[in-house]
Amino acid sequence: MHLQKVELDLAEAVNLLKSLASFFLEIRKVFDGYERKGMELCGLTSYKIKRKQIRKLKTDEIRDNEEIYFNERDKFRIHTFYAIIDKLTAEMDRRCQAYIGTLEQFDVLFHLKDVNVTELKEMGLTISKAFCHENDIIEELVHLQCHLKSLNLGSNRVAIPENPKDFIKMAQGEGITRHLPERRNFT
Template sequence: MAQQVLKYLCDDCKLDFAKCRGQSYDNAANMSAHYNGMQQNLLDANQFAIYVPCAAHSLNLVGRSAVDCCQVAVGFFSTVQLLYTFFSASTARWRILKDCIGNEKVLKSLSDTRWEAHAVATAAIINSFFKILEALEDLSDDQLQKGDTRREAKNIANKMQELEFVFMLNFWNETLEKFHRTSQLLQSENVILQTCADLYSSLADQLHTSRDEFERFESLAKDMLPDVEYKATQTRKRIRKRMPNDGNAPEVILSARDKFRIFTFYVIVEKLETEMRRRLLKVYTKIADRFSCLTDGPNAQSSYSRARWATPAKYNGLTCSTLWRGSWAFFPAHFSNLSLPDPTRLAV
């Protein structure tokens, strides 16, 4: 594939690949792998063609990793998908659902490739939560329905009326809405590397703040289900062998609420924030700072850009003046709005 891309760029597009300073696509293994991926093959042909992972796709992977780190989150989205599958499998059930929700948004399916689909799916459920419950209860009480249909409708309705499910519904609906807005901005045709880094940083800060909002999400859940408490964990108590240095401190027994807060809520939030900051610091901030000389000019805010303007040394095989001449030629509309010196007069 790499050879086909090189042939297309050189023969069809008439581009000199030796002057390429970047390559970007999604995080699929055949594209981003460090040994046999296309980005590595192109780097072998030109060591300065830095690989920049697709920012929107990386955002999808952040959400995916947060869900996979916690079984409660996996179970929540399984129920969300099961809810759509149950109604969409029968036109009669779908008609009952439509009669109950009226003009509200219908249920949506999840998607493995588009994380925004999760935001749409959770929003559809939370906006019509009680109407969906009504449709499920109608199906479970309908004697004309098959036994399996009535049982499945009852099971889904019981799952939806658990406090943990409603808590996760409110949390993920708000979190996914933030992801969705950020993803839309990242896919804008006018976005630049520094904007990408700023958006990642802003989202990471918002996720950090949500760690302290457990009580708020709990309050939202209890407003929807005021008479429901956390489901007690029905597991056999494990008797741990006491060691000589354990002391006489009694063993700490956590309530169902504390277990959910510590082992589910905190785990998800920390995973989201950690993945965001890892990708931000490892990829986008570093690359944005590296290429900031193309947009910042002599009043650059980054240390890298200020150093390049103060000392016009070679940068990836090109001098700063060469970079500016090429950038001015390729992006005249952008540079016409900046207060910059004549790039042809920069010292080499």
């Protein structure tokens, strides 16, 4: 399954989850087709007919709020088919929102070549907030941007990552420590 690939980046995952949610909503609209196919597979021609049971009234009771009665087909459609589709759609939306949140937090890493230092610092605030207002991260992002640009000027050109896949390849292949100076605690 494509969503389970190790190489899949969050942006692709978000798009796939959105398309799955849309697909489920389309399935919800065509219950009749799925019902027909299901009945053919099971060898059924109709639903089991069940008589509606009516409770006898006591002498002092009045039947004023008549319950709505659904036939077996409507019960299946509402309580089973729609319930499953709605649960799947809600789960896809929930996962999509989680991935979008993560993607937005770290999106700054994939705009290193597109933004100036001021914009980079503003974008770095989202990562800083995610890590308990770690202000050093903002300066380290600026340093990473400058370092990658300087590497790109020399003879050993290193492409500044444009997307999550490229960033991971750079970090794994080149070794992220090769691009970042060793972080020392001077306290």
